[in-house]
Amino acid sequence: MKKLTLTNHAQNNTTVLENEFIDRHMIKANGEYVKVYLLLLRHLNDSSSPLTISEIADLLDVTEKDVIRALNYWKKQGLLEYEAGEEAPHTKRTSSAAAFVQGLPERPSDVPDIRQYRSRKEFKELLFVAEQYLGKTLSATDIDAITYFYETLEMSADLIEYLIEYCVENGHKSIHYIQKVALSWHGQDIKTVEQAKTSSILYNKNCYSILNAYGIKGRAPAASEITYIRKWNEEYTFPLEIILEACDRTMNMIHQPNFDYTDSILKKWHDKGVRSLNDIAELDATFTREKELKKKKTAKAAGNNKFNNFENHSYDINDLARKLIQQ
Secondary structure: OOOOOOOOOHHHHOOOOOHHHHHHHHOOOOHHHHHHHHHHHHOOOOOOOOOOHHHHHHHHOOOHHHHHHHHHHHHHOOOEEEEOOOOOOOOOOOOOOEEEEOOOOOOOOOOOOHHHHHHHHHHHHHHHHHHHHHOOOOOHHHHHHHHHHHHHOOOOHHHHHHHHHHHHHOOOOOHHHHHHHHHHHHHOOOOOHHHHHHHHHHHHHHHHHHHHHOOOOOOOOOHHHHHHHHHHHHHOOOOHHHHHHHHHHHHHHHOOOOHHHHHHHHHHHHHOOOOOHHHHHHHHHHHHHHHHHHHHHHHHHHHHOOOOOOOOOOOOHHHHHHHHHHO
């Protein structure tokens, strides 16, 4: 029986062109520009022979200025970046130009890495999804923020997509709010969508538990209330049971919901290093002892002075007797 050997030549012998390029870009572009783009795409994986502008011009039988115009066109379309040498691109000298499809950074071989290309493709798709969720064309600030999530916080595209979906579903389309949530997830070391969903479920449960402790039902927490709850959870890092205890004390003291009053209680506990209900019980016991001791000291001081709290008078007995006789 003969041995069957399977070999995959697709990656080396095939150039993959996205349908998005055909549908959105090719039909609008000059034919010469399309040829330049396809040639660059063809050499995307060929690190042994980086192309120069003059080589592209020779291969396509066009002028260097034609090549430069094509590069500038695709750069404006956001599909390409290139860097020229010290000589201006319009000079007749050979200008070493490295083509970077999808805006990739330069490599020593002047040819983009296919993995980076795929990553950039994923990022562009992410921007498109973000626009659909936010219902608008992304501004430079929006793109910078999403880039920050993707590159600096190293959040996956799936996680960023869920992040935006989660915020929008909760009524928040502001990129500043979305960034706060992203930083919170990063601080909690949330790396996957499943982890984010678990955290979100727990967070929402905590919000409604706190509202219930105040006797508030039938509505979601307001933005200012969420700010307090987030502070208690993330800054003070209190477990739910401590927050609920502070809510109960608020209701017992002032008989109405008041997040600011509850915050003052929790701040005192945070400053005193409270981490459990037992810590609170110890603080209460200490407070009671100190109060009783102070009360005893006050009573003792009052007892020592109760017979001396009047003004002394001196009378002349003979004078008083004379006045009585005269009457």
